[in-house]
Amino acid sequence: MTTTGVWLIGARGSVAVTSVVGALALRAGLAEPLGCVTELPELAGPALPGLADLEFGGHDISDLTLEKKVESLVAAGVLPARPAGAVTDQLAAVQREIRPVPTADSQLETARLIAQDIDDFRRRRGLERVVVVNVSSTEPAVTPHPAHESLAALEEALGSPGEHVLPPSSLYAYAAFTAGCSFVDFTPSTGSRLPALRELADRHGLPYAGHDGKTGETLVKSVLAPMFAMRHLRVRTWSGTNLLGGGDGANLADPAANAAKAGSKQRVLAETLGYQPEGSSHIEYVDDIGDFKTAWDLITFSGFLGTRMRMEFSWHGCDSALAAPLILDLARLTSAAHAAGRGGPLAELAFFFKDPIGEVPHALPDQWAALVAFVRGLHAPA
Numbered sequence: 293m294t295t296t297g298v299w300l301i302g303a304r305g306s307v308a309v310t311s312v313v314g315a316l317a318l319r320a321g322l323a324e325p326l327g328c329v330t331e332l333p334e335l336a337g338p339a340l341p342g343l344a345d346l347e348f349g350g351h352d353i354s355d356l357t358l359e360k361k362v363e364s365l366v367a368a369g370v371l372p373a374r375p376a377g378a379v380t381d382q383l384a385a386v387q388r389e390i391r392p393v394p395t396a397d398s399q400l401e402t403a404r405l406i407a408q409d410i411d412d413f414r415r416r417r418g419l420e421r422v423v424v425v426n427v428s429s430t431e432p433a434v435t436p437h438p439a440h441e442s443l444a445a446l447e448e449a450l451g452s453p454g455e456h457v458l459p460p461s462s463l464y465a466y467a468a469f470t471a472g473c474s475f476v477d478f479t480p481s482t483g484s485r486l487p488a489l490r491e492l493a494d495r496h497g498l499p500y501a502g503h504d505g506k507t508g509e510t511l512v513k514s515v516l517a518p519m520f521a522m523r524h525l526r527v528r529t530w531s532g533t534n535l536l537g538g539g540d541g542a543n544l545a546d547p548a549a550n551a552a553k554a555g556s557k558q559r560v561l562a563e564t565l566g567y568q569p570e571g572s573s574h575i576e577y578v579d580d581i582g583d584f585k586t587a588w589d590l591i592t593f594s595g596f597l598g599t600r601m602r603m604e605f606s607w608h609g610c611d612s613a614l615a616a617p618l619i620l621d622l623a624r625l626t627s628a629a630h631a632a633g634r635g636g637p638l639a640e641l642a643f644f645f646k647d648p649i650g651e652v653p654h655a656l657p658d659q660w661a662a663l664v665a666f667v668r669g670l671h672a673p674a
Contacts (some may be wrong), residue, residue, distance in 0.1 A: 302428030305348025327617030349389030477502030531571035
């Protein structure tokens with residue numbers, strides 16, 4: 293019996309559709325699981341649901357069919373044509389599990405309708421548990437509200453017609469927890485990062501993870517920054533320019549969403565180096581490059597006797613192809629943690645995020661060691 297559902301917020305977006313097509317192609321033996329770290333020997337084992345044990349559904353504000361989205365991703369060079377074409381029938385079954393985003397007079401009623409859609413999916417597909425994964429557009433940083441501080445105050449405020457106390461990502465976290473589901477935020481949005489939502493997750497003993505998937509420039513930073521620290525080299529400046537197109541790039545053309553994203557990209561430097569060098573991360577929307585992205589970084593540093601030196605690197609990648617396997621990894625890991633009785637923030641999943649929850653190491657090797665230890669604990673006999 294299939295045990296794990298993956299409910300995708302933004303289910304018709306590029307990352308979500310690439311994740312679904314990838315899972316179906318891997319299930320059919322049409323591709324290697326490249327990019328899926330849970331398929332590495334250090335992490336593979338009986339505690340994780342198999343790729344064949346995942347069922348997909350979700351919400352989206354778009355009514356574009358998955359078939360049309362796949363066609364556009366194939367044309368853009370994001371998806372290879374052969375495996376995409378071979379899973380058309382299975383994709384149609386996923387299409388039937390995608391729902392429009394509910395609306396109601398109050399956010400409390402909207403959350404109830406979201407939770408009902410998720411619970412119906414769980415019952416219809418005979419699932420033991422569901423992981424709700426946010427892969428929707430980045431939101432601006434949330435405006436603080438007194439109701440965010442406690443669950444009782446939040447639920448009272450949510451019941452007020454016409455009042456919008458929570459941003460969409462946090463409303464989905466609230467709905468996920470009330471439906472008894474774990475929650476993963478792959479975006480820089482607020483999601484579960486509010487005291488009231490942590491209280492709700494704790495009350496139900498549910499795990500959650502995030503935020504902002506680490507797929508490109510920040511991944512490289514998390515490898516290079518420890519090198520400078522371990523060699524006792526002083527980084528003076530670290531500046532980067534990121535060019536991206538597609539829906540994510542268009543969304544980040546909004547200054548408020550752009551600021552939320554850029555902020556999460558810089559945290560790794562201060563946390564790893566122990567100080568914040570000068571410089572910033574700049575994000576620019578370039579429609580012509582579509583789902584592909586390019587980053588250029590300039591690093592200036594001082595060595596022995598103050599000698600000044602510099603390093604530059606560029607990164608060219610396909611955002612959806614980098615993110616999709618991580619979505620599958622996170623769904624499997626979070627489901628296994630839920631099954632093992634883990635609740636609260638999954639800080640051990642920091643390996644996957646630019647701005648991870650909790651006080652965690654930001655150097656990639658340290659995050660990898662924590663992840664391996666965590667997964668070994670899940671696999672260990674009870």
